[in-house]
Amino acid sequence: MNQTLKGRVHKYDRDNIDTDVIIPGPYLKIHDHKELAKHALEGLDPKFPEKVQAGDFLVAGSNFGCGSSREHAPIALSQTGIRAILAPTFARIFYRNAVDGGYLLPIEIDKETVKKISDRDELEIDIAYNTIRNVTKNEQYPMKPFPELIAKIVEAGGLMKYRP
Amino acid sequence: MTITEKILARASGRQQLSPGDVVFAKVDKVMLHDVSGPGVIKVFSEWEKKGMKLEKIWDPDRVWVTEDHFVPAADRVSAENVITLSNFTKQYGVKKHFKYGLGQYGICHTLSHEEAMVLPGEVYVGGDSHTNTTGAMGAFAAGLGHTDVAYVLMNGQIWFKVPETMLFKVEGPKPAHIMAKDIILKIIGEIGTDGANYRAMQFAGDAVKKLSMEERLTLTNMTTEAGAKNGIIEPDETTFAYLRERTDAKYVPVKGDEGAEYAETFTIETARMEPTVAKPFSPGNISAARELQGTELDKAYIGSCTGAKLEDLRAAAKIMKGKKVKIRTEVLPAAQSIYMKAMKEGLIEIFMESGAIVGPPTCGACCGAHMGVLGKGEVCISTTNRNFPGRMGHVESKTYLASPVVVAASALTGRITDPRDLK
Numbered sequence A: 001m002n003q004t005l006k007g008r009v010h011k012y013d014r015d016n017i018d019t020d021v022i023i024p025g026p027y028l029k030i031h032d033h034k035e036l037a038k039h040a041l042e043g044l045d046p047k048f049p050e051k052v053q054a055g056d057f058l059v060a061g062s063n064f065g066c067g068s069s070r071e072h073a074p075i076a077l078s079q080t081g082i083r084a085i086l087a088p089t090f091a092r093i094f095y096r097n098a099v100d101g102g103y104l105l106p107i108e109i110d111k112e113t114v115k116k117i118s119d120r121d122e123l124e125i126d127i128a129y130n131t132i133r134n135v136t137k138n139e140q141y142p143m144k145p146f147p148e149l150i151a152k153i154v155e156a157g158g159l160m161k162y163r164p
Numbered sequence B: 001m002t003i004t005e006k007i008l009a010r011a012s013g014r015q016q017l018s019p020g021d022v023v024f025a026k027v028d029k030v031m032l033h034d035v036s037g038p039g040v041i042k043v044f045s046e047w048e049k050k051g052m053k054l055e056k057i058w059d060p061d062r063v064w065v066t067e068d069h070f071v072p073a074a075d076r077v078s079a080e081n082v083i084t085l086s087n088f089t090k091q092y093g094v095k096k097h098f099k100y101g102l103g104q105y106g107i108c109h110t111l112s113h114e115e116a117m118v119l120p121g122e123v124y125v126g127g128d129s130h131t132n133t134t135g136a137m138g139a140f141a142a143g144l145g146h147t148d149v150a151y152v153l154m155n156g157q158i159w160f161k162v163p164e165t166m167l168f169k170v171e172g173p174k175p176a177h178i179m180a181k182d183i184i185l186k187i188i189g190e191i192g193t194d195g196a197n198y199r200a201m202q203f204a205g206d207a208v209k210k211l212s213m214e215e216r217l218t219l220t221n222m223t224t225e226a227g228a229k230n231g232i233i234e235p236d237e238t239t240f241a242y243l244r245e246r247t248d249a250k251y252v253p254v255k256g257d258e259g260a261e262y263a264e265t266f267t268i269e270t271a272r273m274e275p276t277v278a279k280p281f282s283p284g285n286i287s288a289a290r291e292l293q294g295t296e297l298d299k300a301y302i303g304s305c306t307g308a309k310l311e312d313l314r315a316a317a318k319i320m321k322g323k324k325v326k327i328r329t330e331v332l333p334a335a336q337s338i339y340m341k342a343m344k345e346g347l348i349e350i351f352m353e354s355g356a357i358v359g360p361p362t363c364g365a366c367c368g369a370h371m372g373v374l375g376k377g378e379v380c381i382s383t384t385n386r387n388f389p390g391r392m393g394h395v396e397s398k399t400y401l402a403s404p405v406v407v408a409a410s411a412l413t414g415r416i417t418d419p420r421d422l423k
């Protein structure tokens, strides 16, 4: 996988950011992706969609995306422009949805790394070498490599485009 | 191998599997509802734009559909979602579509056992995170998102990373007023809401053996709240007897090997368990009901796949019989069949006589969808499974989670009440 991602950080240093916060229940009946983006992370920061520029990253605490299986969650976040989420752990369905739908990359980093990254930092993520460079602070961090099958699905751009 | 590993091995055509292996497994049953269904259909329409048209689904007889989250239609959008769903099942020949107002229907995780949609040893996936519930039938049951479900509808299989299994041995006699809900809240309180992330939670022990099928389903239902991939219980005579009343379908049950390896084993003693409540805003934030005694409430809610099965209603009615509720109390049976049974047993009358209202089966306010959502500052005690901020309505409302008997007792006093303290 040969890919470098560049973008700015939006940091929400909180564990268990759940899907009800990412996209509240009443919006579940909406299936228009653009419309969903307007409510992304509404439970935590209603201004969030306006802050994001295409290619940005979200940095958060453990168990990101816990709660329901709503694929609305990674869709809404990705439609705001978020390209990757960096967190120590992800809830499994959120992780699957993000990867299999080809919406955004769930990248696992350790808790120490979360502490080192600040809101608004600029990062360069090198997927091939599993490293993250903090351009603002001139630091480098490791990221957990994707398991083999997941790396292939990511590379294909989602499960539907992946051929076993 | 554990039961989870054995089911996945069988479904992926392997002799041996270990936790961490990633396999493509054949799926036996797949479920869609009025929220995930339109989401899945949307995925298909996106694919179609890219030239991948869905001509037919892999096996319409293995697909079943229910309407539960936004029925009765909460507004125009929900009404249209149900139409979309009906068009889809018609177009692809899915016969098992439970429709609101047309005979049996109800919450997906209730119909899955009530209608014996899923059988022991099967691989079952659904477009809903509480699909885990059905693992109590001895099946591998896990929730998936829209893209994954769409993939299953096309290919009849999907990838799984074989989870490690955490074994929870629940032992000892169960004191009066202790329900499966107390046991699972206790466990989540202990291991945390990400305590079982990516893992299987398996329940065993003599206390689980003695639990009825419906009570077992409460345990597996809330494995989702601990982040588990699946919850599971090895099938036994209770499972088989429950199924005999509902289906003639054949199945080959699976049990774990004698020497199966578990990532962790926990022993939970029930003898001294207390009626338990999860405080806002996490199902892991537990307390004894008595410690919260006196917490003022605005509303009691008896509903959802977790807490509105027939036995849940029976337990609540037993407490409420002949008494009056002090706060708004809503009872929403989890399926039409359960509503009917409750009516024939006189439970509905008990609820209504007490002053509570009985509504149609629906997810309703459990996910803050409609039918009694909470307003700003409102405090509710509920038999449901989640109490995140805004889960049942306004972000500044509060939900306490508890068993049907604790909710019923609290409805009678208007404050959080341990049923043992009722006069």
Ligand code: SF4
Pocket (backbone or CB within 6 Å): B068, B069, B107, B108, B109, B128, B130, B303, B304, B305, B306, B362, B363, B366, B367, B384, B385
């Ligand atoms: S009742 Fe609640 S938990 Fe159960 S399926 Fe419906 S929304 Fe989900």
